[in-house]
Amino acid sequence: MNIHEYQAAELMAQQGIPTNAGVVATTAAAAGNAFDQLAGASGLVAVKAQVHTGGRGKAGGIKLARSSVETSEAASAILGMDISGHTVGKVLVAPGVDIAREYYLGVILDRAARGLTIMASAEGGVEIEEVARVSPEKIVRVTADPLLGLLDYQIREVAFGLKIEPQLMSGFSNILRALYDTFVANGASLAEINPLILTSDDHWLALDSKMTIDDNVLPYRPDLEELRDLDIENATELRAKANGISFVKLDGNIGCVVNGAGLAMATMDAIKLFGGEPANFLDVGGGATADQVALALELVLEDDAVEAILVNIFGGITRADLVAEGFVEARERVEVDVPVVIRLVGTNQAEGREILANAGISTVESMAEAAQAAVAAASGH
């Protein structure tokens, strides 16, 4: 789960990182009102779009303002803006600061290293992927010990790698230690400060913060679940998630109901391969019940663009008879007004097919056949 800049900054501040705290506003007026309390000596504030995507600077999602009126105007321009498909619903108004140097500092879940890797660069303010592509030698990497965590000598290695001066070492070390602690304490899979700045009077400040929380931690951490911005998340995806279904909205017209993430992706790929466009990714999950299958169909049908549905079930932990029952039940509950192609194989497939046959529903045998039939059905609609 992605969280907003201001939320990440709060989690980091809890671990002692100096952040550039500001005010979150959902209206231009509220943003304007925040100017006086924030501008201070600099007489300047930054108005920043709070969206779960990068590149907001280039998209015009960050503006500087020197008065209450300018702040309000900036917020007005940013609120409602679309940045890479994300609509801006909130802005963060934060004090202007005097930047002497900019660093990048991040803790990432490093799959290749099977651990948590610290990435740091003296090229702050630009995306780390860009630095990695153009000048990888400018990135300092250290992987924390899986059992002992980040060690003091590793923090020193990062600091020496960035050529941090002796008198700045202790401040920098404290921030890196706190960033790692923020990551671990909140079950993150990403925590980054970009830029981490040094002000002209030698103070460290986290100017922009970003965090991603591991979805698997959320059931144990209601405090983190509360950080979810319900206004900007897809309602269908949230409803699916609440019921143990993985759902991702796509732009096509063939709805998919599949068990297993790999098979769900392969089903989308097959639809595309045979000339169609999938309307969604949907994995009903392991051990799907009749209720869940019924709900899956409902979720798919919420999308008006859907012109055909492909149900592709290969039973393992999910029993085909339960899926069949779910489908029959769903047809009674939900009005299914588009053609449905069903492929049902695996554990208890005979029982499952019998249930469907008794309800007058026929099935196809192979996945390719199913995909082709669904594409044909959608085109004919």
Next chain:
Amino acid sequence: MNIHEYQAAELMAQQGIPTNAGVVATTAAAAGNAFDQLAGASGLVAVKAQVHTGGRGKAGGIKLARSSVETSEAASAILGMDISGHTVGKVLVAPGVDIAREYYLGVILDRAARGLTIMASAEGGVEIEEVARVSPEKIVRVTADPLLGLLDYQIREVAFGLKIEPQLMSGFSNILRALYDTFVANGASLAEINPLILTSDDHWLALDSKMTIDDNVLPYRPDLEELRDLDIENATELRAKANGISFVKLDGNIGCVVNGAGLAMATMDAIKLFGGEPANFLDVGGGATADQVALALELVLEDDAVEAILVNIFGGITRADLVAEGFVEARERVEVDVPVVIRLVGTNQAEGREILANAGISTVESMAEAAQAAVAAASGH
């Protein structure tokens, strides 16, 4: 460093262990006054000597009382009592409790296992060494993982080993987890609850607590250093410790000043071997300065029983010339009114001996020679 029962109970309570909190008293009157607030429904309190030694029960250091007057009398009897050489300066007055079952539960630094071992037994209330000797099969042992700590399954292994009933598992598990946390959070080398009782209404309660803190943790933990009971510790030993000298008072008449713990013990052993009795163990420590050696002599001379002093220095990290300077300086500062035998070898021994020779002090070559000379000097005194 040993701490008192009531102090250990406080540290355990901080981690959530239910302890039988009472009132600490240094006078019989204060103990008597505590009766009313503590006796409660049981109408009973226990008055317990607070001393850094075992076996206080057998020695009469624990008494039950059923009134304020009885409490005061019990405290009066216990305060000032000598238990295995320890004078009682404080009593803990604690509420009487209704005991259904008694367990032993401890976390110990297990040198053989190179880790922290949980020891538990359904034979609570008696010393674990006694249980270990008589019926070792009644002790459940589990060693925590050195890097991951105590794991949940290990707590279950202890609980199943003690045949704790299902409805009592969760309470027991919480206490064991908290005891381990108390150990780790306070840099302990021993933390035990004996007995851990189950009341007749199925509540767990730590009735007696004991902890030893690793001396090496104290420099980083002033809060724990404050738990030291200065009233009962040997003043000379404390003064030595404050100056980086290891000193232990013994009962003989030959004072020892040695560098290195092993050599200091061997020196004591040699004195005994040649018919004398060492007055102390004293290790001036690595890198001893002139000041420290002078102080070492002062410490030894504080003991009126000392009739001769043996200085035994084998230079390694400690330079013999510094020791010699220290000795000469000490002789100027302190009145050395007993014969002193000096043996000085190792790093810079020539310089050291020259310094002593210039001050009119002669040295002997071997340790056996030195021990024999010291024994002879003490006898002749």
Next chain:
Amino acid sequence: MSILVDSDTRLLVQGITGREGTFHAGQMIEYGTQVVAGVTPGRGGGSVHGVPVFDTVSEAARESSANASIIYVPARFAPDAVLEAADAGIPLIICITENIPVNEMIKVRAHVKSKCARLIGPNCPGLITPGEAKVGIMPGYIHKRGRVGLVSRSGTLTYEVVWALTEAGLGQTSAVGIGGDPINGTSFIDVLELFEADDETEGIVLLGEIGGSDEEEAAAYIAEHVSKPVSAFIAGRTAPPGKRMGHAGAIISGGAGTAESKIEALEAAGVAVADRPAAVADLMAKQLA
């Protein structure tokens, strides 16, 4: 021959009294797997499908001489269950459980390695050596003992390809699901190494998906160390970036982990990459012809 499990596998089931544990223990026994013990704390002394249940893994292992353990316990307790199995000296641990926090898995993985045990999963369907032992949740009847070793990050996608291999008459030596989480116990490379060394395995099928760089690392390994023919399918060509496609590990982030990158790397290593699951069997049939 085969890899990892066979008729000598003596399986312990952790969480055997739970709904999934009981169901799949029954399925595995029915398939012919030697299920020798179960563990559910607090349920020691009972039995499930005639299999004795113990309170702890160490007791179960001691009494049953189990040499493998499969874990069906809920995510909250699964990391501890894996550690308990590893500390009890079980050399092969299969964790079916999904939704384990990844930071926990980093520690669990390191600990299991330090005990020289092998962990398969988590969030995986398990593994099977057809005709000898089924240690997982896959439908047994779709498998057929044969010539091809299969390794996969996915569950149902594996069944799809297994079925195609069976239909094509090729069958499987063993089929291993390594799981769809970002951090898991066994990688493609670990399994490739075993199949390469297995005499009975003539060809290898690798089923990957978007996210991470496991397939790219596998491709480099194949180019260097694998002499047997390999065919592959990568799921997620149509997946959009930044969206987790069900599996915690299946996400394209920062432009890395795309199906294209993986397919390119595999093809450069001489692997035949299919455009749909069932076609993998056709490619393998050609490679082995």
Next chain:
Amino acid sequence: MSILVDSDTRLLVQGITGREGTFHAGQMIEYGTQVVAGVTPGRGGGSVHGVPVFDTVSEAARESSANASIIYVPARFAPDAVLEAADAGIPLIICITENIPVNEMIKVRAHVKSKCARLIGPNCPGLITPGEAKVGIMPGYIHKRGRVGLVSRSGTLTYEVVWALTEAGLGQTSAVGIGGDPINGTSFIDVLELFEADDETEGIVLLGEIGGSDEEEAAAYIAEHVSKPVSAFIAGRTAPPGKRMGHAGAIISGGAGTAESKIEALEAAGVAVADRPAAVADLMAKQLA
């Protein structure tokens, strides 16, 4: 031959710019030890006694090809220093520092083992192979290359016996101080195994003290695995129970760890136990006669 260190040892000194580090680096160089690099964070680029100083162990190890590291940093920073050396791939780490909290050492010891490195100490005088390399704080001139391997929990007590062995004309192959802490990196058994395997070592001297059961374990090992003559001295016959005798590890607790128990175990294993340090050399001379 000899054990652990010799003329090929390339030594790195952690804490080389500190008072003790500088003094002993000079002493070791003077003795003939190859001191190839020093480390003090923030002092990289400088030099001590002509030895280059680096900010980190990984950099120092890379630049100097060091194969051993000796640690003189204060107790607060010493655990991290050991971990840094182990992670940098240094196979032999000697920690002189005393007063390290024992709970920290439990973790450090486990980590060093997992990296397959060997830690000597902490709270030890180091080790020496006379005439080849002195890696520690012992006075070099008292040693003489010879026939006896020595292992000890104590510092100055070791010098005492080394001197007696030298005087007796026996000399030493190597002398190893394993340190006086309750948890240390290398045990008596580890060193006994090395001396037993070392061709040049004809007899072994073991110097123990009260506390723990390392000597009893060593006795059991000697009875089973050591063919060479062993003589020993145990310090602390006169030590009272419950009192820490200087070393954190030297304490008789709950009636365990007494000198009597250790002497009895060693004698039962055929070890000649002396009643004072210098007498160990006489016993060894007789055993080797």
